[in-house]
Amino acid sequence: MLHSQKGGPGKTTLSCNIAHELAKRGKKTVLIDLDVAQPTLQHIFNISRTDIKITINDILLGNGILSENNISSTSVTNLSIITASEKIDYGEGLLSLLKSIHEHSYFILHEMMKTLQRMGYQYVVLDCAPGYRIESVHAATIADARIFVLRPSTFSFEGAKEMLQDIYKKLFYQSLNFFIFNQIPPELKDKSLKILHKWKEELERETGIDPIFLGFFNLSYEIIENCIHGEYFFPRKHSLYNQLSCMVDNVTQNIDLLKQDEIISSSQRRINLETANISTKGE
Numbered sequence: 001m002l003h004s005q006k007g008g009p010g011k012t013t014l015s016c017n018i019a020h021e022l023a024k025r026g027k028k029t030v031l032i033d034l035d036v037a038q039p040t041l042q043h044i045f046n047i048s049r050t051d052i053k054i055t056i057n058d059i060l061l062g063n064g065i066l067s068e069n070n071i072s073s074t075s076v077t078n079l080s081i082i083t084a085s086e087k088i089d090y091g092e093g094l095l096s097l098l099k100s101i102h103e104h105s106y107f108i109l110h111e112m113m114k115t116l117q118r119m120g121y122q123y124v125v126l127d128c129a130p131g132y133r134i135e136s137v138h139a140a141t142i143a144d145a146r147i148f149v150l151r152p153s154t155f156s157f158e159g160a161k162e163m164l165q166d167i168y169k170k171l172f173y174q175s176l177n178f179f180i181f182n183q184i185p186p187e188l189k190d191k192s193l194k195i196l197h198k199w200k201e202e203l204e205r206e207t208g209i210d211p212i213f214l215g216f217f218n219l220s221y222e223i224i225e226n227c228i229h230g231e232y233f234f235p236r237k238h239s240l241y242n243q244l245s246c247m248v249d250n251v252t253q254n255i256d257l258l259k260q261d262e263i264i265s266s267s268q269r270r271i272n273l274e275t276a277n278i279s280t281k282g283e
């Protein structure tokens, strides 16, 4: 899941590129727009409203069951998408929608992950709303990996520190925590670069969650210009693509290790239980 404390650091851009890269690597992937107040993915993938059979709003509100027949495919092989609804015709509008989503989102998201796994999806990329929105916090609770995105500003840094210490530290400890600084102007002055490195070290050391640093990603005018043409994936020859590809390696390899540990510790638990049974029988 991709999260931030403030809006605009690049969660959606990175989510799309991560999901695109995973799909290109042959992994069956689904990208989900969990930012129900500001839906975006439908436009990025050029999916017309009439082609959408189920949205994350339907799922979160318990109005539809996800299946191979209603999940939206994209023009990218192996990549499916669950969009958020552009049109909020629920109760009294957005506020009433958000309130209803809050009540059950943890269990619903949990169930949705199991359904997607049964459907053969290997990766689920959750593009979350910023801040303390409850469905973002619930997504952080169930995710194997949380990627926190920051901008190079004092408020982004202070906000991140607060959020990682306040919320992430209290969540399920076995999830992996990552962070990334995005939109770094190229050719920074030495003194600014030093501050960024100091922030990086402070986040690594002082948040109590041992987050893994994924890199400083440059602000790119080419990427901004591509958005004018509706092109959101980093071109293969762009330096941001190389950074993204390394980031995907880092996150997926760490998830694989986490899964191996889980298998080992659950078989360890089984062995312990069996030993306990034997000794009880013996008595």
Ligand SMILES: Nc1ncnc2c1ncn2[C@@H]1O[C@H](COP(=O)(O)OP(=O)(O)O)[C@@H](O)[C@H]1O
Pocket (backbone or CB within 6 Å): 004, 007, 008, 009, 010, 011, 012, 013, 014, 182, 183, 184, 217, 218, 219, 220, 221, 223, 224, 227, 240
């Ligand atoms: N590395 C980057 N270089 C240039 N523009 C970027 C970069 N990352 C994100 N952007 C731009 O910043 C804006 C906000 O990005 P977005 O992914 O929508 O952020 P969020 O989802 O966190 O609100 C978008 O216009 C996006 O194109």
Ligand SMILES: [Mg+2]
Pocket (backbone or CB within 6 Å): 011, 012, 013, 035, 040, 127
């Ligand atoms: Mg976004």
